[in-house]
Structure formats: C-alpha cells, structure tokens
Amino acid sequence: MSTAPLIEAQTLSVSVGQHQVCTNLNFTLQAGERLAILGRNGAGKSTLLSVLAGLRPPDTGEILLGGTSYAELGPRQAALRRGWLEQRHGDAFASTVLETTLTGRHPHLGRWDWESAQDADIARAALRAVGLAEMEQRDVQTLSGGERQRLAIATLLTQAAPLYLLDEPLAHLDLNHQIAVLELFAGAARDNGAGVIMVLHEPALAWRYCDRALLIHGDGRHELGPVRQMLTAEHLSALYQHPLQAVEIDGRIGFIPR
Numbered sequence: 510m511s512t513a514p515l516i517e518a519q520t521l522s523v524s525v526g527q528h529q530v531c532t533n534l535n536f537t538l539q540a541g542e543r544l545a546i547l548g549r550n551g552a553g554k555s556t557l558l559s560v561l562a563g564l565r566p567p568d569t570g571e572i573l574l575g576g577t578s579y580a581e582l583g584p585r586q587a588a589l590r591r592g593w594l595e596q597r598h599g600d601a602f603a604s605t606v607l608e609t610t611l612t613g614r615h616p617h618l619g620r621w622d623w624e625s626a627q628d629a630d631i632a633r634a635a636l637r638a639v640g641l642a643e644m645e646q647r648d649v650q651t652l653s654g655g656e657r658q659r660l661a662i663a664t665l666l667t668q669a670a671p672l673y674l675l676d677e678p679l680a681h682l683d684l685n686h687q688i689a690v691l692e693l694f695a696g697a698a699r700d701n702g703a704g705v706i707m708v709l710h711e712p713a714l715a716w717r718y719c720d721r722a723l724l725i726h727g728d729g730r731h732e733l734g735p736v737r738q739m740l741t742a743e744h745l746s747a748l749y750q751h752p753l754q755a756v757e758i759d760g761r762i763g764f765i766p767r
C-alpha cells in the first residue's frame with residue numbers, strides 16, 4: 510500500500526491578478542489529518558484551494574496526490590482521489606435531490622454505465638448523513654440555502670474520495686448543522702482515514718475540529734502549524750486586523766472581537 514501523503518504541496522507560489530496569495534508554501538497531509546485555512550475576505554483562500562484541487566495552475570511548485578501529479582492522473586483519477594466542495598452551487602436545470610447526489614458516483618462509473626442500485630444506496634446514505642433523506646425527490650431549485658449546501662456535501666460524500674477539499678463548508682448552515690457537518694468530517698477522518706482541508710471563517714471551530722491551521726495573510730505571507738500554536742489571540746488579531754480576546758471554557762476556546 511502506498512504510504513505517500515494524500516496531498517503534498519511543494520514550493521507552491523500562487524497569485525491571482527495582481528494579488529500574491531502565497532509564496533513557497535510546503536506541506537503534506539496524511540490520512541486522518543484535518544487542516545483549516547483561515548484569512549480575511551479576499552486573502553486568496555478559495556484561489557489556493559482551487560489550486561490544491563488541480564483546477565488552476567500554481568505560478569511555481571507542484572501538487573502531488575498520493576505521490577502523483579494532476580497531469581499524470583487526469584481528471585477521472587483525480588476525482589477518485591479528491592473531492593472539492595466549491596463555494597457556489599449553481600443549478601441551471603431542474604433535477605431531483607437524489608439525481609444530484611448520484612452525480613458524485615460518476616467518476617466511479619465506466620463511460621456507458623448507469624448508476625447501479627449500490628450507487629443509489631451510497632447516495633441515500635449520504636443524504637441521511639446530512640439530514641436530507643426525506644427530500645430525495647425534491648427539485649434542487651426549490652431548496653433553501655442551507656439545504657442546498659447540505660446537498661453539495663452529500664454529493665461529495667457520495668464521491669467518496671479519500672481527500673476532501675472544502676471551501677466554506679459551513680456557509681448557510683445554522684449552528685446545529687455546522688456542528689453536524691464538522692462531526693461528519695471528523696468521523697470520516699477518524700474512522701476512514703480521510704484527509705480534510707477546509708476554509709473556515711470561525712477560528713474557534715477550526716481550533717476544535719482541525720489539527721493544523723494555515724493562516725493566509727493576503728500579502729503573500731503565510732503561517733502553518735498546529736492549531737494550538739497558530740490560533741492564538743495574538744496571531745488571529747494580526748490575521749484579521751482586529752483585536753480579539755481568547756476565552757477558555759471547559760477546555761474549549763472562543764475568540765471574542767473587542
């Protein structure tokens with residue numbers, strides 16, 4: 510069995526327009542690890558995540574999935590190794606919730622294959638996991654923002670890639686569903702050895718649900734390390750350019766804006 514990391518970024522430099530997102534970024538993510546990406550609006554978190562997903566090229570450097578580059582893998586093999594939750598979900602056509610979830614199985618099917626009963630079982634299990642089991646025949650265009658976000662997560666779970674790249678997975682979710690989704694990916698990491706990289710705007714949840722944090726400062730600088738070292742009031746006040754105070758209750762940390 511390959512012991513190569515799920516993903517490895519080597520000397521990665523990324524820019525968009527005139528904006529430098531990161532310079533000389535190096536990291537590896539092993540099975541079962543969770544990494545949070547944090548930074549101000551416009552810092553370049555989504556841009557970096559789309560580079561990690563192989564959807565736009567870095568300026569320099571390389572990304573390897575299980576030791577293999579995107580160029581060598583090609584789109585189908587890449588889709589079997591990493592799933593990407595994008596920030597916006599457009600539904601140009603009417604489709605049911607179940608049909609949309611089943612699109613997650615496409616990388617697993619041959620060119621002329623239809624989805625099997627087993628594929629439908631996998632999709633239904635994912636819909637149950639995000640609390641949408643009762644809605645499988647609903648038209649996606651009628652879903653609320655939070656329901657649509659949970660459907661995107663169910664589709665990603667149906668894809669069942671070992672690495673999840675999540676761009677703001679908590680967008681549109683109420684507090685109850687935020688924790689449910691973070692618990693879902695914590696379980697995937699713990700029980701199935703999934704790797705998770707997620708863009709989050711809530712440092713307290715990153716502290717609780719991730720092992721490491723990558724801080725993107727928006728001027729090309731980044732910092733990477735264990736959450737307990739990275740997610741301090743001092744670091745986060747500098748990152749968000751707003752003074753924050755850390756509060757600890759029952760072993761959990763919160764950050765209060767001053």
Ligand SMILES: Nc1ncnc2c1ncn2[C@@H]1O[C@H](COP(=O)(O)OP(=O)(O)OP(=O)(O)O)[C@@H](O)[C@H]1O
Pocket residue numbers: 525526527528548549550551552553554555556557
């Ligand atoms: N095609 C483009 N041309 C020029 N600038 C762009 C382009 N795409 C994005 N940008 C800019 O690059 C910067 C980084 O965008 P990105 O979406 O990666 O930020 P982000 O950190 O994910 O922000 P947010 O927290 O608001 O989602 C932003 O200032 C954005 O306006």
